[in-house]
Amino acid sequence: MIFVSILTAILFLGGWYPPVNLPPFTWVPGTVWLIAKTAFLLFVFLWIRATFPRYRYDQIMRLGWKVFIPVTIAWIVVIGIALETPLRAVLR
Known part of the structure; x- marks a missing residue:
């Protein structure tokens, strides 16, 4: 520490x-x-x-697989859509 x-x-x-x-x-x-x-x-x-509080290993794994990975994938899709929209206007 x-x-x-x-x-x-x-x-x-x-x-x-x-x-x-x-x-x-x-x-x-x-x-x-x-x-x-x-x-x-x-x-x-x-x-x-x-x-x-301290979390057990299985609780951390459940949080990662059921919460963090879906949120990350959704956020990647949102950012991809947000970045694609201005690029289409520039490429026209």
Whole structure:
């Protein structure tokens, strides 16, 4: 969880850069910002893990096969129709 938090902080939260480029924030060293962002993400991950119930493997498989795959296929069809309609107007 620590590795995922550090990776998420680097990739999505700016890593060692301050959130706002203003003088009070720029006085803090970059490693402190990275540690603070990592600690925040760890807190969020642990909070979510403690709050939501754990699912059994068969429940996750049922959710994937009966919910996520049909929704994904329907969404691919919707996006395909949405992208095809403007292309027909351009190709005419």
